[in-house]
Amino acid sequence: MSDTMHETMNDRTPVIELKHVDKHFGSLHVLKDINLSVQKGEVVVIIGPSGSGKSTLCRTINRLETIDSGEILIEGTKMPQEGKELARLRAQIGMVFQSFNLFAHKTIIDNVILGPMDVLKKSKKEAKEEAMQLLSRVGVDSQANKVPAQLSGGQQQRVAIARALAMHPKAILFDEPTSALDPEMIGEVLDVMTKLAREGMTMLVVTHEMNFARRVASRVIFMDGGSIVEENTPEEFFNHPKSQRAQDFLNSIQAH
Amino acid sequence: MSDKRTSVKDALFEPPGPKTRRVIRIATVVSLAAIAALLWVVLRRFYETGQLDARYWSVFTRWTTWRFLGKGLLGTLEAAAVAGVVAFTAGFLLMVMRISGNRILGYISTALIEFTRGVPTLLFIYFFFLVVPKFGIKLPAFWKVCLPVSISACGVVAEVLRSGVNAVPKGQKEAAQSLGMLPHSVFLKVVFPQAFRFVIPALISELVIVVKDTTFAYVVNFPDLMQNAKVLISNYDALLSVYLVVALIYIAINWLINRASVAAAGRTNRYAVPAGKKQ
Numbered sequence: 331m332s333d334t335m336h337e338t339m340n341d342r343t344p345v346i347e348l349k350h351v352d353k354h355f356g357s358l359h360v361l362k363d364i365n366l367s368v369q370k371g372e373v374v375v376i377i378g379p380s381g382s383g384k385s386t387l388c389r390t391i392n393r394l395e396t397i398d399s400g401e402i403l404i405e406g407t408k409m410p411q412e413g414k415e416l417a418r419l420r421a422q423i424g425m426v427f428q429s430f431n432l433f434a435h436k437t438i439i440d441n442v443i444l445g446p447m448d449v450l451k452k453s454k455k456e457a458k459e460e461a462m463q464l465l466s467r468v469g470v471d472s473q474a475n476k477v478p479a480q481l482s483g484g485q486q487q488r489v490a491i492a493r494a495l496a497m498h499p500k501a502i503l504f505d506e507p508t509s510a511l512d513p514e515m516i517g518e519v520l521d522v523m524t525k526l527a528r529e530g531m532t533m534l535v536v537t538h539e540m541n542f543a544r545r546v547a548s549r550v551i552f553m554d555g556g557s558i559v560e561e562n563t564p565e566e567f568f569n570h571p572k573s574q575r576a577q578d579f580l581n582s583i584q585a586h
Numbered sequence: 587m588s589d590k591r592t593s594v595k596d597a598l599f600e601p602p603g604p605k606t607r608r609v610i611r612i613a614t615v616v617s618l619a620a621i622a623a624l625l626w627v628v629l630r631r632f633y634e635t636g637q638l639d640a641r642y643w644s645v646f647t648r649w650t651t652w653r654f655l656g657k658g659l660l661g662t663l664e665a666a667a668v669a670g671v672v673a674f675t676a677g678f679l680l681m682v683m684r685i686s687g688n689r690i691l692g693y694i695s696t697a698l699i700e701f702t703r704g705v706p707t708l709l710f711i712y713f714f715f716l717v718v719p720k721f722g723i724k725l726p727a728f729w730k731v732c733l734p735v736s737i738s739a740c741g742v743v744a745e746v747l748r749s750g751v752n753a754v755p756k757g758q759k760e761a762a763q764s765l766g767m768l769p770h771s772v773f774l775k776v777v778f779p780q781a782f783r784f785v786i787p788a789l790i791s792e793l794v795i796v797v798k799d800t801t802f803a804y805v806v807n808f809p810d811l812m813q814n815a816k817v818l819i820s821n822y823d824a825l826l827s828v829y830l831v832v833a834l835i836y837i838a839i840n841w842l843i844n845r846a847s848v849a850a851a852g853r854t855n856r857y858a859v860p861a862g863k864k865q
């Protein structure tokens with residue numbers, strides 16, 4: 331991935347940092363005092379049972395969800411609440427959704443060039459050239475002129491990754507990117523993500539793919555009931571989970 | 587892909603079995619017979635009352651008649667097109683106000699939408715015909731038709747557009763936001779284009795209503811198709827024949843509008859999610 335680190339900043343400033351983040355949905359306390367940082371080049375995998383707040387955590391990072399208290403910093407800059415500043419910071423964080431969310435009214439190539447043209451003000455020609463490179467990197471360049479509905483789920487998700495990459499993000503958030511896919515398509519998406527990780531992309535990945543977590547994660551975070559219960563290297567976490575809740579969770583997914 | 591989509595008919599009804607097919611066949615024959623009988627009765631009455639006499643129809647052998655009707659048709663089309671554009675623009679603005687999240691704008695827009703939807707077009711026509719001139723505002727007859735007709739339609743257009751916006755999945759907006767697009771770009775480049783495609787059929791129905799509403803032009807003496815028909819009728823005393831021909835012309839216009847909408851829908855089908863595919 332592009333190594334455009336013009337900013338003169340401390341090497342240890344995390345790309346993403348959450349400090350004491352709390353959030354409620356009505357009376358439901360979904361995020362409880364979340365502290366988390368993701369360093370440049372790290373791949374942090376978040377696992378945990380359904381409803382534990384993983385998606386909400388992901389979505390607060392680019393402010394698709396607001397937070398009640400605490401703060402979220404992107405390379406040391408506090409996430410603004412609205413307007414151009416918010417948009418500018420959002421552009422630096424890519425997001426890949428469980429349901430792909432490709433723009434249904436646009437062709438594949440137009441999906442990828444919209445951000446670069448609208449936000450980065452690139453020319454159509456420049457944006458298209460780069461988009462084609464990105465599409466071939468994720469292996470869907472032959473589909474460039476089709477519309478999303480004509481592609482398989484796996485292809486759509488790879489386009490979504492290309493669309494995120496086209497913004498040259500400082501990090502990409504993945505919220506269960508393979509959960510909506512038929513089993514035979516999961517591999518092709520995970521392969522693309524693994525390649526990205528190897529190339530040094532900073533990634534925060536919510537997933538149930540434990541093999542991916544074992545192989546690719548720099549760190550695993552286990553969430554339950556809105557809290558971070560455990561945080562460790564993949565080897566330690568999978569082989570010697572410390573908390574009872576993590577042990578139960580791992581047993582429950584190995585059970586089937 | 588569009589062939590994989592289930593049509594509304596397929597979704598609502600099972601394919602008929604042999605028994606149902608027989609019932610359908612019988613019902614078809616019976617209703618065709620009923621329609622034929624009715625037509626015969628009507629024609630027979632026309633014949634008996636002399637409405638089919640050549641003198642009522644000879645008016646159509648003169649090409650000046652057709653030219654006069656053609657002029658009226660042009661007036662109708664012009665008024666309908668302009669009223670359609672004005673109604674769409676006003677409806678779009680009302681819709682944006684309503685979904686803007688600003689409470690005051692929302693109330694104003696809701697009030698205007700309910701008002702324009704609730705009041706019959708004819709009352710707006712009378713307002714522009716009788717009340718507006720009292721304030722010393724002199725509008726050409728063309729606008730005395732177009733404005734009331736568009737006002738009467740704009741509330742419906744606003745609600746139709748809003749239902750389209752609500753039908754766009756939330757993920758589309760979120761994907762655009764996470765690219766760093768500004769709110770107006772998100773709306774204009776991602777949400778609204780999809781909303782618009784969803785509601786093309788409903789907008790077309792409203793356009794048909796606009797075309798029909800322009801017939802109120804006779805109130806303000808704007809020479810549309812209806813007004814010119816009335817002139818012909820009083821000049822030639824050919825009530826039935828002229829109305830019949832004019833009705834056919836209106837049917838033709840609205841049929842063409844509907845054909846256009848089917849064509850437009852066919853083109854946008856390409857973007858639909860095939861049935862049975864999760865997104």
Ligand SMILES: Nc1ncnc2c1ncn2[C@@H]1O[C@H](COP(=O)(O)OP(=O)(O)O)[C@@H](O)[C@H]1O
Nearest residue numbers: 355358360378379380381382383384385386387
């Ligand atoms: N928009 C919302 N409004 C109310 N409750 C929500 C909303 N989104 C999520 N929740 C609730 O918050 C909790 C955490 O949800 P989520 O972050 O999606 O969990 P996960 O991704 O770990 O399955 C769940 O109990 C869910 O029902």
Ligand SMILES: [Mg+2]
Nearest residue numbers: 384385386506
């Ligand atoms: Mg989730």
